[in-house]
Amino acid sequence: MPATKLSTAAASDHASRVFDLDQMSLRELNQALHNLMPGSNETAWEVLNPKGSHSVAVGVDQPVSIDVRGSVGYYCGGMNSGSAITVHGSAGPGVGENMMSGSITVKGDASQYAGATGKGGLLVIEGNASSRCGISMKGIDIVVHGNIGHMSAFMAQSGNLVVLGDAGDALGDSIYEARLFVRGKVDSLGADCIAKEMRPEHLELLQGLLDRAGVTGVKPSEFKRYGSARTLYNFNIDNADAY
């Protein structure tokens, strides 16, 4: 994670606002982000020296871009609503937890429960994700370029999890209606999670997700789809051992 020099360049006509967390507090950064009003010209933000700080850019609810230069700790981009956050480093536990919309891209790796309970938006992890990726996801789309750890998509309810690499043990344990697409091997499937047929609509959906996540040179046909067998939706005493 190379240190980045202070930059005023921005994609738009407006200079980016630079927050150096060596000089300012995290609270000042998050308050400034929360003060943004609809239509603000401050559309490009840059955060320097995060050094593993927790809760960087949580609760942003305006369509701004935020570039974080370095690695972050817990809950980066939590509850994000509409902003496009890029972490130029790795992310700690709970990146994008309960995201509503917008996008988060992690250039490095992500720790446990990335995208947990997310209701919308797109989370892209260009490295590997750890255990419980997409746990209880509720509509978020997650694309992981590398591998994911054990118990991923546990109790996932809706949304899509795309994994270009491998998945750990107990993938999709107690899954509801989320769709899981894995290109590599799956160590084991959790309770009520099964491999499913890839129909044309799934290939189309997956191509769209790969495009949105900037993945090239990978075909949807290389993936397997997994989802719920729907045998545990309603309690049945015959299934007691499976819960």
Place this chain on the structure above:
Amino acid sequence: MCGIVGLFLKDKALEPQLGAMLSQMLVSLSDRGPDSAGIAIYGAPSRNEAKITIQSPRPERDFRGLDAELTKALGVPVSVMVKSTHAVIRTTPEKVDAARETIQSLRPDIRIMGAGEAVEIYKEVGLPEAVVDRFDIRGMTGTHGIGHTRMATESAVTTMGAHPFSTGADQCLVHNGSLSNHNNVRRELVREGMTFETENDTEVAAAYLSSQMAHGKNLGEALEGTLSDLDGFFTFVVGTKNGFGVVRDPIACKPAVMAETDQYVAFGSEYRALTKLPGIDNARVWEPEPATVYFWEH
């Protein structure tokens, strides 16, 4: 929560900075545990010397004249270096057991934190910053060390309930998590003849490892045993005279991140503990896999 750190140096040039590096790592995790903090530092072992770290709630009374009394009782030279509520006793390796017994009979209020050729252990209630200042940890030299800042869940907030726990010569352990079968394991270890100072679950884990190694297992094999014999949540970081090991339980919900360069191997509960280490931007950084033993030896 609890925060744990560990640093195992490969590059001798860093040894004078071990205490400062480890202190900085631990202080960065202060808000993971405000109850107590502790650190174990391994200096270069000396063949003709053993060290015993002791603690007293009343150091002025208990440490005064102790060197002379121990020298007289043991018949060999004994030195006592006092650091706040702790003191490091140096004597010959053959006299360690006798020294422990003599200390307990001369000064019943003294607690023995650990002993060995290399290790010194400092722990007290309070935040890491206060603890490392009190014992001047930043100025210490060494080859490797581990540290802990505690949020108490399993037993009282006391000096003895603080980590690291040491139950064998030059062995110590810090733990993030909680064990559910520690009472059963403690009973089995007591039957083997081990003694316990606290009701703490982590002390059981430390004693379990000591027992396994006393039965001839190496550190790696002993750590493998924790995966089948200890129930609950844990990330353990352990030190031995010349080794450093890490293991997480199969569920692995307690956080852990490691970094390795040509100069060192470092462990932190969170990445922010590692951010000030030299060369961290180019280090190999990874999360230890669940149910997987990692260890390094000099």
